[in-house]
Amino acid sequence: MITRIDTRFAELKKQGRAAFVTYVMAGDPDPATSLEIVKALSKSGSDVIELGIPFTDPMADGPSIQAAGLRALKVGMTLKKTLDLVRDFRKDDNLTPLVLMGYYNPIYIYGVDKFLADAKTSGVDGLIIVDLPPEEDDELCIPALRAGLNFIRLATPTTDDKRLPAVLANTSGFVYYVSIAGITGAAAADANVVGEAVARIKRHTKLPICVGFGIRTPEAARAIAEKADGSVVGTALVDALKNSLDAEGRATAKTVNAVAELTAALAQGVKGAQQAAE
């Protein structure tokens, strides 16, 4: 099985540069603007897009992403509408890999088999489900792999060498290394410490390793891209979106551009990085 994610990382490897991975919340601040934002991400230099599935109780996310989810839910966003958004995005873009990121309950309630079938036909390439560790692989990970979707696992500073093989066993597409023990939007990790962690994980897998949590600026994105196969930015983009909204939390003429401009700046940072020799 070759997915858009595999193809994209193979291309980037040929170009000798790291991936720039972006995260936004589906339906934030409203479904129509959200679609325009996702389109703008790919046009502004995002190599892989992570689309958040809104959830009321995002236990591993910080205040920015929690607020983004609540904004989306307030305007009626659902998992079904998230898949509709992906389908609409695919009408214009059949190349940019798109990963859904979120928590298990909305998928469980939607029905795992129906969700996987609908996600595949909508044009989803992979899943990152924060609250499904390898111990619960039977729930969604194994069925997702069978359905032809990548299941991207988080590895963290607490995932030691003994545990890494279990974490990596059914992972595909790429490995998402969480640079700090903490929630999204928290303080940034030291690029050198991240570099050591990436080297450690590389001893266990050939998959690309993208690093996220705490990366907010082009400089930070670049520093990480020198050590890993990709830099992931989420909270900074969500904050840029939020800062463009009016007093009632609605989109303004500036909203799509605010996200696009920051994306372009961050992409420049990542593309300027020389990747460490493997």
Added chain:
Amino acid sequence: MNIAKPNSYRSGPDDRGHFGNFGGRFVAETLMPLILDLEKAYTAAKADPAFQGAMNGYLKNYVGRPSPLYFAERLTEHLGGAKIYLKREELNHTGSHKVNNVLGQIMLARRMGKKRIIAETGAGQHGVATATLCARFGLECVVYMGAVDVERQQPNVIRMEMLGAKVVPVQSGTRTLKDAMNEALRDWVTNVHNTFYCIGTVAGPHPYPTLVRDFQSIIGNETKTQMQEIEGRLPDSLVACIGGGSNAMGLFHPFLDDPSVEIFGVEAAGHGLTQLHAASIAGGRPGVLHGNRTYLLMDADGQIQDAHSISAGLDYPGIGPEHSWLHEVGRVNYLSATDDEALAAFQLLSKLEGIIPALEPAHAIAKVMELAPKRPRDHLMVVNLSGRGDKDVPQVGDILRGKSK
């Protein structure tokens, strides 16, 4: 659904933490190594006579156990049916059953070398118990509490602060217990290296539902012995209130394999089951939240809904996974009582027995008022009086004064 009846209702969970379809470990990867460590540490502690001996010493001399099994003569006369006994967990140090579990977890935390303890609390009883034992053992204590609950449970907030704990009002979401639990999980993810999360009920990722149940089972074990001493036989029925369900599980578990014992759990029906309530089994369905699969209040899209109860301790949109399983296999009958029924029971017990119950067990008393008159006079009914009402006196006073105006 056709669900196989097990040989024993007490053998769960399986080695992956599942009670039938419920339970499990649905948490972020950052927490998994610690949860696996905790499981190992708990297994070792359970088998260690020194750990058990030390715990029994504190239970006797610090907590004040065993708690009495009291024959409520006037309540029995008033209701005119079953003989009603109250298991007096409200007489424990700190005023509720919560201390049984916290003592166990704090001793485990010490064994694991953790110096910082975090907890979530609704009514504040679990927070007070945690703050108390952290003071006793000289540990740093941070308690997350929904901002709404900080307002309505002021006496407990002041107690926690006097005991040296830091109380963090949680402003996110509905600003009640579920949000306090989210915030505690975020703290834990951030400070996983030095922090022990002391969960207050039989919920959360495996092994928490099991270890909290085991620490609370002292309630049912004592009840069994005491009833033998007083009446020479087993009780005929048990009644306890359920939020997450730890006091109920503690009373029920030792009796699950005694088929003659009828068991009733009472959820909070708030304004009524068709309006705002906190009855996860009566008004919810299975889903995944806070590390486990269990009955939850949610909408058609799997978004968690707000719970409501007059009692901050029951105001949670979920229930412990073992309860969900006991409901599905039909061993325990889950009922519900409204805010108004709980208030009436609160007043009745205060006036007839001179015992002011917490609003949580007032829900159990409310169902005793329904069940007991229908039972014969030789029927032995035990209700778990899980906490005392001091914390609720200002709130109930306001309501009653408002009603009398």
